[in-house]
Amino acid sequence: LNEEILNYITIILQYILEDIVISKELRKFYKDRKPICKFNFHKEFYKMFRLKQKLGITSSVVIFNYENIGSEVLYELEHQVRALDMFCHVKDKKVIVFLLPFTGHAGAIAFSKRIGEKFKELKLLKILEVDKPTPEDTTKEVLK
Incomplete structure (x- = not known):
């Protein structure tokens, strides 16, 4: 085994361990409620929340x-x-939620205009910053 292969193995193991840690963290938010999106959406959402906390x-x-x-x-x-x-498609609320990692408000506005122009059946409800650990907490006021 050379150093490059060992680095790849380390990266893969780190990625797997991160998923395990995040899964454990997410579990505590869903003890008494059902997630509105698929697991990967929640996982990435939580990662973005943590990056906001740690690095702004x-x-x-x-x-x-x-x-x-x-x-x-x-x-x-x-x-x-x-x-x-x-x-994330939240069928029972008739909403579609997009998570835009590393994208500030100006980028989100540009994204919403592009999507709104291409898909006329969609109406923009809200643009929010990821500032809470779950999509449910972040979108609570909008998805009542």
Whole structure:
């Protein structure tokens, strides 16, 4: 084994350990409630919350609502985002939540305009900063 391979192994193990730690952290927020999004969305959301706490790095949440939307539009929406961005469809609230890591308010506004122009069935509800550990806590006032 050379040094490069050992570095790769270390990185992979660190990544796995980070997921385990984050999973344990997230579990305490969901003892008495059901998550609104898929696990990966919650995991990335929590990472962005921690980065905000530790380093002051801003991430944004953009929330759209809709009256009627087809599965083909949902598929297209999910694949319209950067590789870093995350998508969450909260069906019972008729909202779509986008997590935009490392994106401040100005970037979130530009994103919301681009999505709103392309998908006329969506209406911008709110742009928020990731400042709480879960999507539910951050979006509580909007998703009542």
